[in-house]
Amino acid sequence: MSIRAELKYKIMKDYGAPAVMAFQDFKRRKPRPVPEAFGPPLETNKRLKEILSRHYFLSRYVPGVKKVAWVTSGAPVELLRAFDFYTIYPENHSALVGAKKQGADYCGIAERSGFSQDLCSYARIDLGHMLSGKTPAGKLPKPDLLFCSNNICQTVLYWYKAIAHELNIPLIHFDAPFVTTEQTEADINYMAQQLQDMIPILERVSGRVFYQNIFEDILKRSMETSKTWGAILDAMKAQPAPMTIFDAFGHLAPIVSLRGLPVAQDYYHILMEEVDARVSMGIGAISDERYRLIWDNIAIWYKVRFLATFFAERKMNFVTATYTNAWAETTGYLDVKDPWISMAKTYGQIILNNNLKHRLDLMKKMIKTYSVDGMVMHSTRSCKPYSVGQFDLRKAITADLDLPAVILDADIADERVWSEQQIHTRLEAFCETLEGSKFG
Amino acid sequence: MMIPDRSEYLKGLAQTGQKIMGVLPALYPRELLWAFDIHAAEIWDPPGEILHANAHLQTTICPIVKKSLEFILKDPDIINAGYLFPHTCDSLQNLGTQVKDLIGVSLPVYTFYNPKGSFNNTTIKYYRDILQNFQLTLETIYRPLDPEKLLTACELSHKIDSHLLAIHQARMTNHLSLSNEEYFKLMRAQEYLLPADYLNLLEQVDILDQPGESLKTRLMVSGILPPTSKILEFLDELGVSIVADDLLAGSRRIPKFSMDAPSSPIDYLTDRFFVLPPCSTRGGDLDERMHHISTRMKDSRAQGMLFDMVKFCEPELFDHRLLVKTLREKSIPVLTLETELEHHISGQDKTRIEAFTELLFDMVST
Numbered sequence: 001m002s003i004r005a006e007l008k009y010k011i012m013k014d015y016g017a018p019a020v021m022a023f024q025d026f027k028r029r030k031p032r033p034v035p036e037a038f039g040p041p042l043e044t045n046k047r048l049k050e051i052l053s054r055h056y057f058l059s060r061y062v063p064g065v066k067k068v069a070w071v072t073s074g075a076p077v078e079l080l081r082a083f084d085f086y087t088i089y090p091e092n093h094s095a096l097v098g099a100k101k102q103g104a105d106y107c108g109i110a111e112r113s114g115f116s117q118d119l120c121s122y123a124r125i126d127l128g129h130m131l132s133g134k135t136p137a138g139k140l141p142k143p144d145l146l147f148c149s150n151n152i153c154q155t156v157l158y159w160y161k162a163i164a165h166e167l168n169i170p171l172i173h174f175d176a177p178f179v180t181t182e183q184t185e186a187d188i189n190y191m192a193q194q195l196q197d198m199i200p201i202l203e204r205v206s207g208r209v210f211y212q213n214i215f216e217d218i219l220k221r222s223m224e225t226s227k228t229w230g231a232i233l234d235a236m237k238a239q240p241a242p243m244t245i246f247d248a249f250g251h252l253a254p255i256v257s258l259r260g261l262p263v264a265q266d267y268y269h270i271l272m273e274e275v276d277a278r279v280s281m282g283i284g285a286i287s288d289e290r291y292r293l294i295w296d297n298i299a300i301w302y303k304v305r306f307l308a309t310f311f312a313e314r315k316m317n318f319v320t321a322t323y324t325n326a327w328a329e330t331t332g333y334l335d336v337k338d339p340w341i342s343m344a345k346t347y348g349q350i351i352l353n354n355n356l357k358h359r360l361d362l363m364k365k366m367i368k369t370y371s372v373d374g375m376v377m378h379s380t381r382s383c384k385p386y387s388v389g390q391f392d393l394r395k396a397i398t399a400d401l402d403l404p405a406v407i408l409d410a411d412i413a414d415e416r417v418w419s420e421q422q423i424h425t426r427l428e429a430f431c432e433t434l435e436g437s438k439f440g
Numbered sequence: 441m442m443i444p445d446r447s448e449y450l451k452g453l454a455q456t457g458q459k460i461m462g463v464l465p466a467l468y469p470r471e472l473l474w475a476f477d478i479h480a481a482e483i484w485d486p487p488g489e490i491l492h493a494n495a496h497l498q499t500t501i502c503p504i505v506k507k508s509l510e511f512i513l514k515d516p517d518i519i520n521a522g523y524l525f526p527h528t529c530d531s532l533q534n535l536g537t538q539v540k541d542l543i544g545v546s547l548p549v550y551t552f553y554n555p556k557g558s559f560n561n562t563t564i565k566y567y568r569d570i571l572q573n574f575q576l577t578l579e580t581i582y583r584p585l586d587p588e589k590l591l592t593a594c595e596l597s598h599k600i601d602s603h604l605l606a607i608h609q610a611r612m613t614n615h616l617s618l619s620n621e622e623y624f625k626l627m628r629a630q631e632y633l634l635p636a637d638y639l640n641l642l643e644q645v646d647i648l649d650q651p652g653e654s655l656k657t658r659l660m661v662s663g664i665l666p667p668t669s670k671i672l673e674f675l676d677e678l679g680v681s682i683v684a685d686d687l688l689a690g691s692r693r694i695p696k697f698s699m700d701a702p703s704s705p706i707d708y709l710t711d712r713f714f715v716l717p718p719c720s721t722r723g724g725d726l727d728e729r730m731h732h733i734s735t736r737m738k739d740s741r742a743q744g745m746l747f748d749m750v751k752f753c754e755p756e757l758f759d760h761r762l763l764v765k766t767l768r769e770k771s772i773p774v775l776t777l778e779t780e781l782e783h784h785i786s787g788q789d790k791t792r793i794e795a796f797t798e799l800l801f802d803m804v805s806t
């Protein structure tokens with residue numbers, strides 16, 4: 001660790017980052033007008049921007065001070081936190097690129113270098129970033145370590161292997177067997193043992209020693225943060241719901257990428273307070289919530305604003321989503337008294353690593369408990385584990401619950417896949433059916 | 441050498457009352473099924489158009505997944521013991537649960553997880569556990585496993601592997617006089633013949649004492665399935681010989697080297713899994729895969745590489761870029777074709793194959 005780098009990092013952390021945040025805040029002083037269809041925006045949005053910008057900003061000064069790890073969204077990051085890695089989430093970064101409508105540009109870089117256009121766009125964007133250094137976040141530090149788990153998809157393993165090869169850095173992979181009926185003892189022991197096997201490698205890469213008590217504190221914090229996130233999502237059962245799921249897509253970032261850190265824990269307490277207050281005052285995320293919807297699959301990042309407005313104008317609010325729920329669903333399994341086994345249970349059973357019966361039951365439960373009137377499924381070209389099975393899920397849900405549903409063919413971050421005409425036609429037809437079914 | 445027709449053969453078997461399980465790609469402990477007297481009939485690219493599967497799967501799903509679902513939806517008589525979905529890729533993982541939990545079939549659906557990534561003692565222990573769990577699953581449906589039967593199954597498997605290794609070796613060194621089409625027909629017959637019948641077939645293969653004529657252009661092929669028969673025929677016409685392969689339906693399912701004869705079946709099956717060549721679907725190391733391919737190319741004196749990529753196959757598409765880049769850096773000519781398993785060969789592909797083989801031919805002549 002270089003003293004100069006550490007000093008610079010400290011100055012940036014204590015003075016540089018606050019100054020930059022204050023400047024950005026000044027630039028944003030004139031808030032964008034909120035369309036009539038929406039209720040008052042969440043105050044916490046400002047805090048969200050601050051902590052994310054700060055995280056990306058500080059990452060530039062991290063090399064030489066902390067080791068940097070690139071991590072997948074479903075990986076058991078608590079273990080890395082115990083070694084004080086500075087974590088970057090390429091999926092989160094790709095979503096950011098997608099939201100800025102720059103996905104095609106980054107994908108193009110990866111494609112021109114030989115990666116197929118048929119690969120997941122999060123991966124292509126990240127590979128495009130890796131090959132060109134381009135990023136809307138200013139600059140991202142190169143990783144010292146890659147940490148991935150196939151509990152969300154096998155794609156991340158192929159993708160991280162490609163980065164590990166290109167950058168010649170170590171890759172730690174957490175193999176999470178897919179849950180076809182239920183986790184077996186062998187599955188759980190296998191995962192728990194893998195986690196323990198990682199300790200010497202992490203000690204070597206980080207140059208730090210593993211302390212069980214530090215790890216347990218992180219685990220506790222992570223568990224508490226996920227529970228708060230779950231409570232925030234629960235609050236959306238209120239009518240009108242205090243947030244839309246499009247808000248939640250944004251507020252999800254800290255639970256994904258800062259999980260286990262005090263900043264995320266504090267952040268969700270603030271958000272929880274605001275959400276609670278809105279519920280008690282009857283403030284809704286949209287001005288006149290008459291229909292409540294469920295979203296399935298990852299967001300269409302480059303169309304979040306469009307979709308939010310389209311539905312809000314029709315008095316339709318998304319009050320729940322399988323995607324946002326993923327970081328709250330299995331938290332209950334975490335147990336500091338039995339960290340390894342409990343992490344195996346938590347991380348092994350997340351929605352994308354679980355069978356479709358589980359997903360069907362979960363969706364039906366969400367539809368009932370959130371008083372949902374209709375379902376929008378995003379069938380994304382990028383993501384096989386999220387999308388294969390959706391046609392039959394829709395069939396089962398519409399048949400059992402008599403719920404109007406629509407499937408939108410699009411992509412998470414590659415805007416070239418969006419077909420304006422087709423999506424409009426489907427959405428209009430869906431809205432008509434929904435209106436007819438509820439009040440017709 | 442007479443190779444029975446796949447569907448006729450399986451129909452005949454089913455009529456005898458043989459238990460037949462439909463198995464999806466790619467790696468599974470076939471010996472355990474054999475020990476329960478269950479025949480494994482593999483479903484990779486059944487013939488017929490994709491019609492009904494389109495109502496269940498998006499357009500961006502690979503044709504192997506779609507074709508196998510189309511086959512399953514027909515509820516074919518030849519499959520009477522259930523379906524087995526090994527964990528191969530994200531698409532097959534979901535298809536397994538989709539068929540079992542959402543679509544529903546009249547037969548039982550089984551799954552088998554293949555560990556992913558780099559392997560160590562933890563993985564080895566886990567693989568043993570899952571073998572034993574799979575055995576228990578079969579025991580609850582059928583009967584307690586007869587250890588002797590499992591040992592016999594492993595011995596049979598070992599003999600088949602030994603023959604296949606010898607045949608691969610003979611192919612690489614020109615000691616085999618089979619056309620491309622005949623050769624891959626023979627390789628793929630293991631997907632549906634009873635192991636004893638397949639072994640019998642392999643025993644008939646004539647391995648020449650002396651190397652045959654070696655004028656042909658020599659090619660290695662990589663991908664999931666061998667090129668379609670039209671492409672193989674065309675390569676035969678052009679005088680191109682596929683001398684080695686890195687195919688999931690081919691050499692990636694045969695141990696890298698000859699193993700000791702089995703004495704303890706579970707140990708044998710565990711060892712066998714870990715000595716298979718590197719494979720994208722197991723998330724293996726890229727350098728290791730590249731090294732394996734380079735060695736095969738060298739040993740077979742292949743002059744170029746043909747990648748036959750199944751459309752939308754993520755495991756292969758990710759590795760493909762690096763493999764192509766590395767081969768090109770070594771000045772090895774590479775041709776990539778993309779297939780949706782269609783039975784014709786497009787004019788454009790024909791032209792590309794011709795140009796590619798001419799290039800190889802020129803390289804040999806100069």
Ligand code: SF4
Pocket residue numbers: 091120121122123152153154155156298352382383384385386412
């Ligand atoms: S979008 Fe799907 S395929 Fe891509 S990284 Fe995420 S989970 Fe994996």
Ligand code: SF4
Pocket residue numbers: 465502503504505528529530531532664721750752753754755756
């Ligand atoms: S071709 Fe590729 S994507 Fe398709 S089933 Fe095989 S491994 Fe999976």
